Amino acid sequence: MQFTPTQKRAATWCAIAALALLLLWLLAPVLTPFVVAAVLAYALTPVVNRLDALGQGRLPRVIAVLLVETLFLVLLLSLLLLIVPILAKEIPLMREQVPVLADRLNAGLTPWLAQFGIHVSLDVASIKAFVLKYLNANFEDAFGSLLSSLKLGGSVALAIVGNAVLIPVALFYLLMDWELFVARILELVPPHLRTAYDSFTDEADSVLGQYLHGQLLVMLAMAAFYAIGLALFRLDLALPIGIFTGLAMFIPYVGFGLGLLLALLAGLLQFASVKALVMVAVVYGLGQLLESLVLTPRLVGERIGLHPLAVIFALLAFGQMFGFVGVLVALPASAVLLVAIRRLKVSYMASRLYTV
Template structure:
């Protein structure tokens, strides 16, 4: 029987090599960030559609046919979402702006007197709803003015407009090629990896895909489902801003309980301003109670299951840090980088707890799949054969 000893892929010398490689990749991403955005968007879209492509392939269809079916389905869903959501959100925002004066009247005529009588405090002198409304409208006008300015400058600059249109047109084209040839590209990259580190890197990449998939595919599905439940439920019980509140609650529900807290608070205020009776308030509470029950006992177990997800605090920090460092491209890369960082951190923690520095009895090991191979010279143990 041949005995083999795998070299340590993270020895002292190789650690500096990996650090230098990470620095080079980071510098390249920073330098190429103006042109990388459509490629990153395409890669994420292709990655989201990959499980469905593989499922269709298992039915006997070719890879190209499966990609064509999934690509067409994704295109139709995106176009339909834009056509339905944009007018709907615009209508809800208009209702919200019209609703603001009613909110001001309710605040000064009902909420403040009730709070003053209940808690025996003076609030009327500190709350001026007209200033709050004007402040909001001013920020809204500024946001619209910024958008109009950006679009105006974009239309004036011919090269900027051409670049924007080219990037937009590149996304579906590159997405199709990534979906069709992505597996072959990854196989070639795997072949180029140095043999001592190939098993470890492949294992870490697979775990990173599980972490990222567990969060994005599962949590995104939960967010969409909760947003739909809240929007339909609030609209059904007579809340005029139900769709807008439901969409916002679903959007921030990637943080546990934050979506329910934000949505419930906004829905209660909107209900009190619009109706002001206990019956509608009880119906709103019932909608969010039903949503939380469905999330806890059906949506999360079915859509997320026992997949390893990212902690919500890590997600928020990664998105904010990525946006600060690389702009919109950093926001797109935040979650994949965070998933890789979590997996690598877990791997390094495992190596540390098996090291002499930590005080373990055994020598450091290199974990490859389910096999642990000692790395000290002179200790050669054949890898365990799977049965």
Template sequence: MISISKPVWGLLTVIGFVLTVHLLAPILMPFLLAAVFAYMGDPIADRLEARGMARTTAVVTVFVALTIVTALLLLVTVPLLIEQVQLLIERIYDGIAWVQHTGLPALRQYFDLPEQKKPMEAAKDALSENWESAGGILFYLWGKVSGSSMAVLTWIANVTLVPVVTFYLLRDWDVLMAAIRNLLPRSIEARTVIIAKQCDDILGAFARGQLLVMLALAVVYTIGLWIVGLELALVLGLLAGLASIVPYLGVIVGISAAGLAAFFQFDSLWPMVGVAAVFGLGQALESMVLTPMLVGDKIGLHPVVVIFAILAGGQLFGFVGILLALPVAAVVKVMINHLHDYYKDSEFYDEKHSMAASDDVE
């Protein structure tokens, strides 16, 4: 019988896990979203349970509260977002008109270029033709997708599965964790629990803290742009807040989009200065108040590592990879820290042992 060492078994397990995620990626989305929601709601359910509430009652309370909050947010924001998107489309047309009647004539006059006959009309005609073609393709694809009863049923099943799986995972979260712990080999159970606890600290700090930071930044940006008088304050504030999951991306996207919107809406440069002040204030609050208070120093993931992890996850596994990128990066960081400690304690690193070995050779 062939004997396989423990490191080989570990490597085979990791390879098998990666292959499984890759093969099952199309159906994993509702389960991943449910696991994220359950992971975030478990501490709240634990606190309610510690106060004497039954586990099922605590889970139902948390589940109903999250559902009510989500429904209220959708009822408030969706109509406003629809209105803002319509306004955004109008502003895009205004921008095209400005380029045609003001921007291009000014450039021709500045660079002394020859007059051309209605270049924007030709561009708009070409865009309209391509848009009709693209719209026809999209309409054809939508007809194929909507005509397939299996595709529609799959989509409905995925949407329905998220709250159902979230409820059951949240109710049995502690039981699942205990079962996984009991399955571990006794020789590695203690160290694995320590590593898992460290990973949980990092993931919990990032997931809960970063979501709160994103929400706070979205509120700050929206209110600030509203004070400046920007008509697209809500949609641009939410966009900048969501983009803040990647370090500095929220500020770059937000100040670029809001600055462009202010340029076309106002005739003065002062609103653009106000936009810059809003995002400068938001960045200062994030770095000096929000991140230290809500996230703290537990994460330890460098911004470059965060960006690389998200891009690599998206490249390898699509949107599922983006969801798994930061948790995997946090786990890898913990593993590397333990490997570093193991290396520092090893005979290979020990200077005294190396000197003793060299003396024996002499």
């Protein structure tokens, strides 16, 4: 069987793509920090370039890079530190409220289940002892437990620490020489494909820019909504939990779920009544409707064109390949892949294989 030159080229490119995917899968643990740094560098390079232009050559690029990266790391740490006041408030409340909640649960649940012929009796004393044992532990005990956990999962801890160090370093060098890296990649593109390459990168830049801008607006709007909504129910930790929930939505579904659990826990400990359930149902139910039906479709959805099922698949696939950080880059990377798939579809439908 004879193959045409077009078919040979197509088979060659398919083999190259398959080999690239295989290498990507095999080297995923090594590539993870570089992929994350590359995505961050892509998003932060315009800010560095703008600072560089404002300096009119008098400000060294290294200063602009250090300023932008430092500001980004400070914002990221600020988001993580929102958990600190939540824990500082909740742990003392848990010492006080968990025994009370256990008594109420046993008093209310046992008679209700008895109506259906289910006889259950909670060992409230054991529950109280178990919870208070860990909540009353001093710092030395907690630190010792942490060290023993790190020994058991040493490879995991080493990977986390390694990525935490390597990603900022890789980000620094990528921000310094981003234009050089792009130029080197452009040199590998054959001259007759430069027009198609430029068209693809321009479309990908447009889609990613719109996605990042729209996602940022959604996060800020939802942070304000959740903080105000929880404050209307007089939740003491409304501000940190609301802001954390909104900003953590850059991780689809995961950020929302964490915020919901924190709000539910804080509500149960503060109100110790059904008011906590009502608060979470109203605020987070309305918030999900607002985000899903109004904000995301208008500010993000149509701009990248990803179906909700495609979003879920992308999160699972990138999470499987790159772990937790893969979830962070799933949607931007999927937006670029979507541009490539659209172009392949157009090329295929215009080819002789489709028209025959």
